[in-house]
Amino acid sequence: YVQGVDNVYDLNFNGREGAEKVTYGDVFLQAEQEYSRHNFEFANTAMLLRHFEDAEAECKALLAAGQPASNDNSPMHKLVFPAYDQCIKASHVFNLLDARGVISVTERQSYILRVRNLAKACGEAFLLTRAGGLAA
Structure with missing residues (x-):
């Protein structure tokens, strides 16, 4: 496991903890969802x-x-x-x-x-x- 998590979106993106923690999912999940929808449905x-x-x-x-x-x-x-x-x-x-x-x-x-x-x-x-x- 990387950083002890099972899901890439749970990776600690900024190295902080608690309320200051930003995950990979916080940064990239919306874009991943929108681009996937575009690529498979709307392109x-x-x-x-x-x-x-x-x-x-x-x-x-x-x-x-x-x-x-x-x-x-x-x-x-x-x-x-x-x-x-x-x-x-x-x-x-x-x-x-x-x-x-x-x-x-x-x-x-x-x-x-x-x-x-x-x-x-x-x-x-x-x-x-x-x-x-x-x-x-």
């Missing part, structure tokens, strides 16, 4: 499908735009993190679509592969950065 699936397409396209465009130019002396990729943000957005939107039940079993595999390909491309581009180990 606009037509809009989410567009958002997935947009995030996927933007990730690919940023990866292409950040590639080192052939006439550039630097082999560094210049837009890895913005591209990765779009990959994460696509992944999150996929999860929302999946939670809403609008993706069939066959489509699900396709969406997972699309997100995987974005992540793989971002990882490959990251290797072309200082943080990824490339010395300039």
Whole structure:
């Protein structure tokens, strides 16, 4: 048990006791309930499908735009993190679509592969950065 409690919402969030104690549930339970309701009941699936397409396209465009130019002396990729943000957005939107039940079993595999390909491309581009180990 963490902090000797069975429920995450009972975790002591601020380290105080008595009337000054704030639990994880005091801080996050309402948000968890509202986001769960949104994700499973109210998320606009037509809009989410567009958002997935947009995030996927933007990730690919940023990866292409950040590639080192052939006439550039630097082999560094210049837009890895913005591209990765779009990959994460696509992944999150996929999860929302999946939670809403609008993706069939066959489509699900396709969406997972699309997100995987974005992540793989971002990882490959990251290797072309200082943080990824490339010395300039």
